[in-house]
Amino acid sequence: MAKYNKFNKLDLNFYLNPNVVEVARELLGKIIVKQEKGKKIMARIVETEAYEGAEDAASHAYQNKRTIRTETMYASGGTAYVYLCYGMHHLFNIVTNQKDIPHAVLIRAIEPLSPLPDNHPKQKRKTGSGPALVTRYLNITREHDATSLLTDAFFIVDDGYQVRNIRESPRIGVAYAGAAALWPYRFFIQDHPHVTPGYNY
DNA sequence: GCGCCGATTTGCT
């Protein structure tokens, strides 16, 4: 008899994968679950980007650079890396690979699976259709930086959803990164309505 | 519908 596998939490082994590009692709279709103060919010991942640490000029950890901000990238796989972008937006990344190898996957867009709270700020774009809108919907802030994704409060599950049309492209907003700016490290579900506007091709 | 630009912290020169 087949085991009923409907909400299978991703485990440490998933996050320790040494190939961060593969992890970025595999995260498409997975569900982020966050439970805090009695509220549960779920969202399906529809767009990601891989950041390949020391060898990647687009990464905060290029050439193994260490700062207060990026120290979290050197944690073990399965850790959340949340940082402030442009002085006002929180961006959520998932650290991968083993400790001291600063690989991470940026969650660029999600499809909301829970209702919006009454106090959700009104916005122009679709809910979750950009990296800062992902953290706004899920209430992810720097308080979650360096926290584990293997707890019961904040984790990712595979519900068996099969992603049909995966597309790839260069990453967004990293034109300064020389040759790395052209690497096909961005993955998204083709024609999904919550992918970053203007980049669904 | 598009392009310009401001917001506002972090990190490097």
Added chain:
DNA sequence: GCAAATCGGCGCG
């Protein structure tokens, strides 16, 4: 001082 893994408001015509 300036640019950054961004977003939304404004002016244009």
